[in-house]
Amino acid sequence: MRSRWRIGPVCFVILLTVVISARANDPGDTPPYDLVEVSPSVVMALHDNGSNISCVALDDGLVFFDASLSTRTATAFRQAMEIRFKRSTVALVLTHAHLDHILGMAAFADVPVYAAEAGRPRWDHFVAIEWDERAIAGYAAVFPTLPDEILDAELRLPTDWFSDELVLGSGEDEIRIRRTGGHTVDSSSTVVGVGGVVIAGDLVQARRRPYFGEPDTDFSAWIGTLRGWEELEVEAVCPGHGPVIDTAELGEIRLWFEGASAAVKKLKAEDVSLEDLVAQDKLPPPYWPEDDAPGWWGYCLKRLYDAS
Ligand SMILES: [Zn+2]
Numbered sequence: 001m002r003s004r005w006r007i008g009p010v011c012f013v014i015l016l017t018v019v020i021s022a023r024a025n026d027p028g029d030t031p032p033y034d035l036v037e038v039s040p041s042v043v044m045a046l047h048d049n050g051s052n053i054s055c056v057a058l059d060d061g062l063v064f065f066d067a068s069l070s071t072r073t074a075t076a077f078r079q080a081m082e083i084r085f086k087r088s089t090v091a092l093v094l095t096h097a098h099l100d101h102i103l104g105m106a107a108f109a110d111v112p113v114y115a116a117e118a119g120r121p122r123w124d125h126f127v128a129i130e131w132d133e134r135a136i137a138g139y140a141a142v143f144p145t146l147p148d149e150i151l152d153a154e155l156r157l158p159t160d161w162f163s164d165e166l167v168l169g170s171g172e173d174e175i176r177i178r179r180t181g182g183h184t185v186d187s188s189s190t191v192v193g194v195g196g197v198v199i200a201g202d203l204v205q206a207r208r209r210p211y212f213g214e215p216d217t218d219f220s221a222w223i224g225t226l227r228g229w230e231e232l233e234v235e236a237v238c239p240g241h242g243p244v245i246d247t248a249e250l251g252e253i254r255l256w257f258e259g260a261s262a263a264v265k266k267l268k269a270e271d272v273s274l275e276d277l278v279a280q281d282k283l284p285p286p287y288w289p290e291d292d293a294p295g296w297w298g299y300c301l302k303r304l305y306d307a308s
Contacts, residue, residue, distance in 0.1 A: 030072040042197045044238045045077040050100035054199045054238045055081045058169040061090030065199045067104035071152035074107035095201025096187045097122035106154035116179040117161035119186030182222030196234035206242030213299030226254040259284035265308040274305045
């Protein structure tokens with residue numbers, strides 16, 4: 001049975017947040033995640049099985065952002081939040097059409113699902129995938145848990161598209177979701193409340209190597225959005241991946257993106273080839289813990305090089 005759960009007693013403060021460790025009892029149960037209390041109305045499910053999931057409690061009901069790779073995790077988190085806030089779920093917003101953010105969307109099959117229409121080509125691609133062994137193996141090379149998660153997955157098109165802005169809630173309770181592009185052309189985010197909690201999607205990938213290898217990645221839009229949040233002096237940022245961070249750490253990430261863009265531009269102007277750029281690794285020191293570059297890092301460097 002997949003719903004046998006308990007919320008553990010482990011609580012500790014990180015930044016202004018509280019993390020409660022939630023662990024599944026049996027190996028076949030819901031994959032574990034941490035509940036992060038970001039503000040009185042925002043809670044984030046922090047885990048590595050695809051994207052984080054954020055919940056915003058509005059007067060009218062709960063709005064979730066992203067669904068991760070895991071229908072089981074998304075379902076468990078949704079149920080936990082409905083009990084906690086004593087409200088039903090009114091919407092799912094998907095910050096962009098990357099599989100690790102949308103595969104768990106079956107947990108929200110009964111509510112409106114919103115996404116930026118700019119991501120429609122990727123949506124059409126994912127919805128059309130025939131999940132045979134070959135496709136599963138291919139995606140598992142990037143997302144190792146996908147063979148388990150695809151069993152419960154039910155990808156479908158969003159029920160509602162928005163262009164550049166989506167408004168949910170009303171009055172003081174209103175939240176505006178804005179499509180700025182950056183990570184992808186459809187990358188969308190919101191700032192909740194005065195003082196502000198950012199729900200960033202993959203515009204922020206905290207304490208991990210960032211992915212920026214799409215043909216529609218736009219560095220200047222990306223950096224501009226990060227700068228805007230810094231200027232707002234937001235209280236906290238819920239990233240697409242990694243822990244909740246503050247404005248100072250957001251600034252470090254933004255500086256790395258600016259530095260990387262400038263470094264690649266300079267090397268390209270000096271006629272350094274893409275191959276030499278990859279070999280030399282002359283980007284600024286990473287803001288993430290040291291790791292071995294994954295296979296997709298080359299795509300990222302190529303995108304940065306092509307855009308410079
Ligand atoms: Zn992404």
